Amino acid sequence: MEPIRRIESRSVALPIANIDTDQIIPARFLTTTTREGLGRHAFHDWRWLPDGSPNPEFALNRPEHAGASILVAGHNFGCGSSREHAPWALVDAGIRCVISTAIADIFRNNALKNGLVAIVVSARVHASLLERAGERLAIDLTHERIEREDGSAIPFAIDPFARDCLLAGVDELGWLIARRPQIEAFEERRAWNA
Amino acid sequence: MEALTLFEKLWRRHEVIPAEGGRPAVLYVDLHLIHEVTSPQAFAMLDARGIPVARPERTLATIDHSTPTGAPDLDGERPWANPATRAQVETLLANCRRHGIAVHGWDSPHRGIVHVMAPELGHTLPGMTIVCGDSHTSTHGAFGALAFGIGSTEVAHVLATQCLLKRKPRTLAVHVEGRLAPGVTAKDLALHVIGVVGVDGGTGHVIEFRGSAIRALSMEGRMTLCNLSIEMGAPAGLVAPDATTIEWLRGRPAAPVGEDFETAARDWLSLASDPGCRYDREVHIDAGAVRPSVTWGTDPGKVVPIDGRIPVEAGATAAKALAYMGFAPGAAIAGQPVDVVFIGSCTNARLPDLRDAAAVLRGHRIHPRVRMLVVPGSEAVKRAAEAEGLDAVFRAAGAEWREPGCSMCIGMNGDIARPGELVVSTSNRNFEGRQGPGVRTVLASPATAAASALAGAIAAAPSPAEEAA
């Protein structure tokens, strides 16, 4: 994985509450055995019309949002299914950061493992980000702050371990594998008890 | 002595390395369930690093999500939705063979939806930690096991180490006191609770369902309720093991036997939350006030009693939901025309669910414009239902009796409705497009779904008193 320190982009707003993972990627696109190439299916049924052409109404299709990688989404983003295909699709579609007032647990976990920075902010900050949707933002992961176009900065906090992994560009699997001796000792202790 | 919650006891038993300095705890996983959709990428992650599966005997596989529910033809060919679904199943079978993982494939008499077959076989036991790349893993909490869904990267973590990095969740107690009225099922209770707690109310929490109404539920009812914990945002739900749990498990193939079972049962009973324990939050529900309920919107929290009206709600999200569903604010939910009825899914495809639906249908024909699918949760449920003649009741009523699997709950196998159609479904998610692009879903209990099939419109099942008359 590439280390992630800073994400700079215009923001794009999707101010709908409870956007579930079936909207982020519909189930019919889960018939794959790989992680690649899911970007076209991100928000598929909102983004594409039944004839396959882009829905001009959908925020991500608007020319002024082309290339935006910071999504400001409505409350409780990513609820529903545990499919990791949701962050895979978003990342493949160019989204690097999601900001909301609440992000569902399993989705947030999955996102952080795939370089998709998931940030929870207060309702007040959220409202202000939505109000100025389209502004230039910089996500500074090292200092955990969102830098705004007007020069102000909003602090945020994300899981410190996930943050360290993102900054270093390493995943958690290596760390866990290195704990094998402790895991095996635990297994033995339990067998003894049983 | 410290008063502990059921959750706290489960957590302490499985903590390999406690959280420290911003790092989550390392939690041991007793049982890992896998299926064809979320595991192939995890095996690929192991292969990419040349890592073996650490404890293959602690992983159990089944095929359910993308499997056809139509019967095979004379050559044994199954009606696959497309080559990709077949490739997924074959990839899973090959991965399991390669890594020595037990799998319930086509030839197994126990194959079924992962959250139906594992409890049925007695793999799901109180006191365990159970994970699966599937959010409805919360179902297994009905046994007093800490069970939650994970992503595919975490599936790889468990395959490689039998452990997960996990932050300790908070606890939410949902107390349900009193008695459910006759004809009110666990599904109605669950929908009611989601309506109260909200679709995000459980985020970051493990829910413990407790109180006299929970004690009175069957294991199947408890599974239905815990299954729907995730629809409140809670990755796990729990019910403390009691005599109902123990009697249900006795004699299951994978459960301990003889004196070992009795020893285990004593331990399971000790898991219940201690008197005086503390939860981070508590919610109180009056069981007597719960009525048969259905959803009206595009998330499972938009719930009304079946004799109620679609709310007149302000807000962009409610307006979007109503526009999608084509419902008028303030209209009665009963009487809305129905095209398809689906009885199935890990929420409501166990034997008592099928009995509830069959009791409503017996001796009647479904409405001519309704297509009705009945999909048992597992091969074992299918056999048991056929032994009681339930399949004949469904067929005589005009419904399709199909092979076990997830089917129209997620529609990956091609079991979907057409754009614009309204489905009354016993499953767990009414999200936009969940049952096919443009399809509208109303969640309901098996009895309500069956009654709606007869009426051709959303309808309440006759109350037990009416039926007796």
Ligand code: SF4
């Ligand atoms: S029945 Fe539905 S919710 Fe349950 S495991 Fe299958 S797809 Fe998931």
